[in-house]
Amino acid sequence: MTIVGRYYDGQSATVHTVALHYLAEYDSGTLLIGDAADGSEIARWAASDLYLVPGRRDEMRLAASGQPAGARVVVRGADTIARIRATLPVLGTKQRRETTRQRRLAVTATLALVAVIATYLYGVPLLASRIVGLVPPAWELRLGATVASQLQSSLGGLQICDPDPGSLANRALTRFGQAAMAESGSPFALDINIVRSDIPNAFALPGGQVFFLSALLDQAQSPDEFAGVLAHEIGHVAHRHGMEQLISSAGTGALIGFILGDMTGISVAAGLGSTIIDARFSRDAERQADAFAAQVAHRLEFDASGLVDLLNRVGEDDDFARALALLSTHPLTDDRKAALDRLGQDRPSGLEPPFTPAEWQAIKAMCGGALDQRGTPINVGATKTK
Amino acid sequence: MVMQHGPGRPVPVVFTGTRRELAGLLLRGYALLLPTIGLYRFWLLTWKRRFYWSNTDIAGDNLEYTGNAMQLLVGFLIAVAVFLPLYAMVFYLSTQSNQAAIVGYGMIGVTLWFLAGYAIYRARDFRLSRTLWRGIRFDQTGNGWAYALRRFGWSLLLIATAGLAYPFMAASLWRYRYVHSWYGDLRFGFFGSWKQLALPFYLTYGAVLVVGGAGLGISMALGVSTDSLAEPRAYLPLVIAALLIGALALRYQARELSSMYSSVRLGGAVVTVTVSARALIWQYVLCGMALIAAFAVLAIGGLVVLGVLASEAFAGGGFDLEIFFRQMQGSLITLAAIIFGYLLMLGAFTLMTELFIGLGFWRLIATGASIAGIESLNVVRARGEDKALAGEGLADALNVGAY
Numbered sequence: 169m170t171i172v173g174r175y176y177d178g179q180s181a182t183v184h185t186v187a188l189h190y191l192a193e194y195d196s197g198t199l200l201i202g203d204a205a206d207g208s209e210i211a212r213w214a215a216s217d218l219y220l221v222p223g224r225r226d227e228m229r230l231a232a233s234g235q236p237a238g239a240r241v242v243v244r245g246a247d248t249i250a251r252i253r254a255t256l257p258v259l260g261t262k263q264r265r266e267t268t269r270q271r272r273l274a275v276t277a278t279l280a281l282v283a284v285i286a287t288y289l290y291g292v293p294l295l296a297s298r299i300v301g302l303v304p305p306a307w308e309l310r311l312g313a314t315v316a317s318q319l320q321s322s323l324g325g326l327q328i329c330d331p332d333p334g335s336l337a338n339r340a341l342t343r344f345g346q347a348a349m350a351e352s353g354s355p356f357a358l359d360i361n362i363v364r365s366d367i368p369n370a371f372a373l374p375g376g377q378v379f380f381l382s383a384l385l386d387q388a389q390s391p392d393e394f395a396g397v398l399a400h401e402i403g404h405v406a407h408r409h410g411m412e413q414l415i416s417s418a419g420t421g422a423l424i425g426f427i428l429g430d431m432t433g434i435s436v437a438a439g440l441g442s443t444i445i446d447a448r449f450s451r452d453a454e455r456q457a458d459a460f461a462a463q464v465a466h467r468l469e470f471d472a473s474g475l476v477d478l479l480n481r482v483g484e485d486d487d488f489a490r491a492l493a494l495l496s497t498h499p500l501t502d503d504r505k506a507a508l509d510r511l512g513q514d515r516p517s518g519l520e521p522p523f524t525p526a527e528w529q530a531i532k533a534m535c536g537g538a539l540d541q542r543g544t545p546i547n548v549g550a551t552k553t554k
Numbered sequence: 555m556v557m558q559h560g561p562g563r564p565v566p567v568v569f570t571g572t573r574r575e576l577a578g579l580l581l582r583g584y585a586l587l588l589p590t591i592g593l594y595r596f597w598l599l600t601w602k603r604r605f606y607w608s609n610t611d612i613a614g615d616n617l618e619y620t621g622n623a624m625q626l627l628v629g630f631l632i633a634v635a636v637f638l639p640l641y642a643m644v645f646y647l648s649t650q651s652n653q654a655a656i657v658g659y660g661m662i663g664v665t666l667w668f669l670a671g672y673a674i675y676r677a678r679d680f681r682l683s684r685t686l687w688r689g690i691r692f693d694q695t696g697n698g699w700a701y702a703l704r705r706f707g708w709s710l711l712l713i714a715t716a717g718l719a720y721p722f723m724a725a726s727l728w729r730y731r732y733v734h735s736w737y738g739d740l741r742f743g744f745f746g747s748w749k750q751l752a753l754p755f756y757l758t759y760g761a762v763l764v765v766g767g768a769g770l771g772i773s774m775a776l777g778v779s780t781d782s783l784a785e786p787r788a789y790l791p792l793v794i795a796a797l798l799i800g801a802l803a804l805r806y807q808a809r810e811l812s813s814m815y816s817s818v819r820l821g822g823a824v825v826t827v828t829v830s831a832r833a834l835i836w837q838y839v840l841c842g843m844a845l846i847a848a849f850a851v852l853a854i855g856g857l858v859v860l861g862v863l864a865s866e867a868f869a870g871g872g873f874d875l876e877i878f879f880r881q882m883q884g885s886l887i888t889l890a891a892i893i894f895g896y897l898l899m900l901g902a903f904t905l906m907t908e909l910f911i912g913l914g915f916w917r918l919i920a921t922g923a924s925i926a927g928i929e930s931l932n933v934v935r936a937r938g939e940d941k942a943l944a945g946e947g948l949a950d951a952l953n954v955g956a957y
Contacts (some may be wrong), residue, residue, distance in 0.1 A: 174615065176689025181738060181934040183615060183688055224570065224608040224616060238689035238936060240618070273624060274597060278590045418645040426634055427592050440896065444889070
């Protein structure tokens with residue numbers, strides 16, 4: 169019983185209906201392709217040259233190396249296909265070899281991608297701080313000015329509480345800033361601004377600007393808390409975290425786009441992916457700034473863990489925050505408190521206080537806050553200077 | 555108008571693929587996307603194309619897709635290399651002053667829109683040059699940049715004329731694509747013109763304006779009369795208008811596909827395509843129903859799983875978010891749940907759109923097509939070997955590739 173199939177020679181679009189015969193020889197064989205109508209031979213393909221081309225389920229497409237790229241013998245029907253496979257086991261062998269090759273390719277590519285991701289996750293914090301060193305300070309200053317102007321427009325104007333640089337409070341803040349930055353080798357001149365706002369927050373911008381919003385100052389119950397948060401923000405300046413995070417989040421976007429094949433990065437998956445990775449870097453930066461604050465507390469008499477008390481008063485972690493901690497840009501406050509207490513254990517004694525009681529009072533009064541209602545600052549200041 | 559060689563009666567194009575087979579292929583592919591961190595998409599796309607191509611049977615011979623996953627992967631890597639400078643520029647701009655950044659982003663958006671034209675053309679080149687029928691390769695010549703420029707210029711005109719230039723744009727781009735398409739050594743011809751599109755397009759345009767205006771008007775009237783913007787009834791006319799506009803757009807699309815494909819010639823072979831608007835709209839209705847069903851199943855499944863994991867949060871008939879989050883115990887589980895849930899929803903969405911819209915389009919066009927004078931193609935000879943064309947590159951990175 170002959171097998172009938174269709175034959176394309178790969179050179180012209182003419183279809184030949186062909187009868188296939190297999191000529192077995194002792195170590196190899198030949199596929200004879202003959203015209204189905206008159207039996208004349210059209211082509212002969214050596215069995216060792218044959219290979220399968222992927223096609224429809226009920227169809228077998230045979231090609232042969234050394235033939236034109238499009239040359240095919242096409243056979244249909246499950247029984248016929250089974251017969252050919254039985255006659256030519258080499259086809260199955262080659263097909264399995266190809267499957268293995270594809271699988272190996274996919275595995276290799278995946279491993280390469282895993283390596284890229286791992287390098288990224290562990291290398292970028294290192295790399296970003298190196299790259300930051302290459303960014304000209306002038307550029308970062310300009311960037312800080314841009315961000316500040318964006319903040320101005322989004323917060324509806326940042327009104328500085330006490331614009332007089334010679335005032336008691338501002339002189340105390342400048343002195344604190346200089347003491348904190350003393351050993352950092354930062355190229356930036358620190359610029360501490362206490363501004364009026366209902367939002368209890370403090371932040372540092374690229375280029376050395378630190379903003380401390382009045383609502384947070386009002387909540388501060390001791391110089392420890394205020395000095396802790398301020399030293400933390402100065403830590404961001406000293407480490408150039410703003411610039412560093414800008415660089416690393418650009419890298420994250422590129423990586424996520426690469427993984428998802430969506431370089432525009434607008435899909436939800438891209439957003440979620442970058443959020444998770446960037447939040448991780450951001451938590452690292454927060455820990456570094458906390459450590460910086462603890463170091464400053466080794467030179468001035470205050471307890472840096474006060475910063476956690478102040479932040480906790482403003483917004484305590486709830487179960488929701490705990491459940492989503494991996495997406496959060498800040499470490500959980502309990503962990504921060506423990507770390508700061510550990511860092512503050514062997515603090516030398518007999519240091520200068522950061523602010524005199526009079527200075528602390530002046531700072532509290534900078535934004536015209538109702539000082540009488542609180543009534544605690546003097547006592548707290550007094551106990552700490554002992 | 556067209557010479558017919560011999561007695562040839564039109565032969566229909568047959569599509570033999572089933573939804574079930576495609577579903578199996580896609581589900582297997584999605585499952586493999588997870589352990590390969592998404593890299594399997596190049597293999598999945600290759601399998602999908604093999605399915606579409608090999609099940610399309612023209613006069614007894616089906617198409618063959620000869621591309622492979624490696625080509626797509628390499629093309630993607632090249633595209634990434636092209637993208638990195640653009641990416642660095644976006645980053646630099648993001649650090650600049652507001653105005654400079656806005657101007658810069660605008661320019662990059664325009665650049666991307668321009669590049670998309672190039673990407674679409676190159677992707678078509680990739681697919682055609684990897685398509686065999688009767689052992690002869692298709693191909694596309696022409697210049698990707700010229701096509702991108704043409705498309706870009708037309709889209710500017712489209713904006714300037716509030717969409718009225720569309721029939722001219724469509725006819726021009728269809729012509730450019732087909733005049734530069736080849737089957738072996740035989741060049742395609744294109745005899746379509748804007749005149750075929752003008753009447754249906756402008757009628758649709760007018761109808762969309764009327765329906766949209768009416769929907770908006772009634773909606774506003776209802777909103778004003780009830781004195782409340784939150785009134786859900788006020789949005790009903792808007793929703794109905796949006797659905798009607800969708801149906802009108804699909805009806806026009808069926809018309810455009812039918813008349814443009816039917817203007818394609820290949821030597822003595824004449825293609826006639828009839829895509830029924832009703833059938834096309836039905837595909838979308840089916841897809842919508844399948845999506846609703848899939849998301850309902852996912853929602854019920856999700857609730858059952860949550861109920862087992864965090865049973866206390868559901869105690870007392872209600873749902874207590876705080877207890878729920880306490881029970882999620884730690885970040886990792888919550889995060890895993892969010893990601894897994896997101897992936898399931900995304901998977902369901904792409905599966906349904908591929909099964910109903912993707913397959914629906916291909917099947918409607920294939921089974922609506924017939925070719926007269928196909929015997930005239932017997933004399934076509936193969937053209938020179940495949941030129942080097944590394945993957946679809948930009949198309950993959952820009953996500954503009956179809957099928």
